Amino acid sequence: MARPLDALVIGGDHHAVEALGLQAALVDMPEKGLVPELCEAFGAILRAVRTRPVLSAMAFYTGIWGLFSLVVSWMPTILMKAGWPQAVAGLFSSSASLAGIITAVAFGLLSYRVTGRRKLIIVLAGFTTAAFVGLLCFSVAMGNYTLAAVSLPLIGLAAYAGASLSLTAANESVDGEHVGAVNGLVLGCALLVGGVLYPYAVGAIRDMTGSFTAGFLAVAISTFLLCVVAPLFGFDEGKSQVQSPEAAVRSEVPAAEAA
Numbered sequence: 001m002a003r004p005l006d007a008l009v010i011g012g013d014h015h016a017v018e019a020l021g022l023q024a025a026l027v028d029m030p031e032k033g034l035v036p037e038l039c040e041a042f043g044a045i046l047r048a049v050r051t052r053p054v055l056s057a058m059a060f061y062t063g064i065w066g067l068f069s070l071v072v073s074w075m076p077t078i079l080m081k082a083g084w085p086q087a088v089a090g091l092f093s094s095s096a097s098l099a100g101i102i103t104a105v106a107f108g109l110l111s112y113r114v115t116g117r118r119k120l121i122i123v124l125a126g127f128t129t130a131a132f133v134g135l136l137c138f139s140v141a142m143g144n145y146t147l148a149a150v151s152l153p154l155i156g157l158a159a160y161a162g163a164s165l166s167l168t169a170a171n172e173s174v175d176g177e178h179v180g181a182v183n184g185l186v187l188g189c190a191l192l193v194g195g196v197l198y199p200y201a202v203g204a205i206r207d208m209t210g211s212f213t214a215g216f217l218a219v220a221i222s223t224f225l226l227c228v229v230a231p232l233f234g235f236d237e238g239k240s241q242v243q244s245p246e247a248a249v250r251s252e253v254p255a256a257e258a259a
Contacts, residue, residue, distance in 0.1 A: 051170075051173045051174060052173075053166075053169045053170045053172075053173040054170045054173060054174070054182055054185060054186065055230075056122075056166060056169075056170070056230055056231045057166040057167050057169065057170035057182075057186045058170075058185060058186050058189045058190070059226045059227070059230035059231070060122065060126065060162060060163060060166045060226060060227050060230065060231060061163060061166070061167070061186050061187065061189065061190035061194070062189055062190045062193045062194045062226055063126075063129075063194065063222060063223050063225075063226030063227040064129065064159040064160075064162075064163055064190075064194070064223075064227065065190035065191065065194035065195055066190075066193065066194030066195070066197065066198030066219070066222070067129075067133060067155065067159065067194070067198070067219060067223055068096060068097065068156075068159075068194075069194055069195045069196075069198050069199050070198045070199055070202055070215075070216075070219055071093055071096055071152060071155075072093055072094065073199035073202075073203075074199065074202060074203070074206075074212065075089070075092070075093040075148075075152070076089045076090050076093045078140065078145070078148075078212060079092065079093070079145055079148075079149070082143075082145045084145070092149040092152060093152070095149070095152045095153040095156065096152045096153060096155050096156030096159070097156055098153065098156065099152075099153035099154075099156040099157050100156030100157060100159060100160030101160070102157065102160075103156075103157050103158070103160045103161035103164070104160040104161070104163065104164045105164075106161075107121075107160075107161045107164040107165055108164040108165075108168065111164065111165055111168040111169075114165070118165050118168075118169050119231065119232075121161070121162070121165055122162045122165050122166050122169075122231045123228055123231050123232050124162075125158050125159070125161045125162030125165075125227075126158075126162050126223075126224075126226075126227030126228040126231060127224075127227075127228050128158035129155055129158040129159045129162065129223060129227055130220060130223045130224040130227060130228055132151050132154045132155045132158060133151075133155060133216075133219060133220040133223050134220045135147070135151045135154075136148055136151045136152070136155065136216060136220075137213065137216035137217050137219075137220050139151060140212055140213060140216055141211075141213040141216075159227075162227065162231075166231065167183070167186060170182050170186060171183070198219065201215065201218070202215035202216070202218075202219065203215075205218065
C-alpha cells in the first residue's frame with residue numbers, strides 16, 4: 001500500500017511536499033538556536049549603536065584609521081618624488097604605527113586609573129593629532145619633507161593614545177556579552193570608511209588640483225571633527241543605561257527575591 005507521502009508525490013503535488021519540508025526546517029531552527037542567536041546578535045548591535053561611547057569610538061577610529069591609510073597609501077609616493085630612497089620612504093611612512101604602539105600599550109594599561117578623566121584625555125589626544133596633521137599638511141605644502149617625516153611618529157603617539165582609551169570606554173559601556181559587537185562596529189566602520197574613502201578621496205583631489213595640499217587639508221579638518229568634536233559632545237563618562245534583556249532579567253531577580 002502506498003504511503004500518504006508517496007500519494008502526494010505520485011499525484012504530482014510536489015508543492016505540498018516542499019511545504020512540509022519547509023515547515024519542518026522552520027520548526028527545527030529555533031531548536032538549533034540559529035534564529036534566536038541571530039536576533040540576539042542584531043539586537044546587541046542596535047543597543048551598542050545607541051550608546052554614546054560607542055558612537056564616539058566609531059568616529060575616533062574612523063578619523064585615525066583614515067589618516068593612517070592615507071599616510072601608508074600616499075606618503076611613500078610623496079617622499080620618493082622628493083628624491084628619498086624607497087626603503088627610507090617606506091620606513092618613515094610606517095613610523096606613525098611604530099611610535100603609536102608605545103602610547104597604545106601605555107594608555108591601555110592606565111585606562112582604569114584615569115576612568116574619570118578619559119573624556120579629557122581623548123579630546124586632548126584628538127586635538128594633538130589634528131595639530132600634527134596640520135603640521136604635516138603645512139610641511140607638504142611647503143616642500144619640507146623632513147618636517148613631514150618628523151610629524152608622522154608624533155601623529156602616531158597622539159592618535160593611538162586616544163584610540164586605546166576610546167575603545168576601552170566603548171567596551172565598558174555595554175554588557176560583557178556584547179563587547180564583540182562593539183569591537184566589530186568600531187573596527188568595521190573604521191576599516192570601511194577610513195580605510196577605503198580617505199585614500200580614494202585624497203587621490204581624487206590630487207587628480208583635480210594637481211597637488212596633495214588640498215587633500216591633506218581636508219584630512220586635517222576631518223580629523224578635528226571626528227577626533228575632537230565628536231568625543232567632546234558625544235562621549236559620556238558614565239556607563240550606559242541601555243541594558244540587554246538578559247541583564248534586565250538578572251537585575252530583576254534580586255529585587256523580586258528581596259520583595
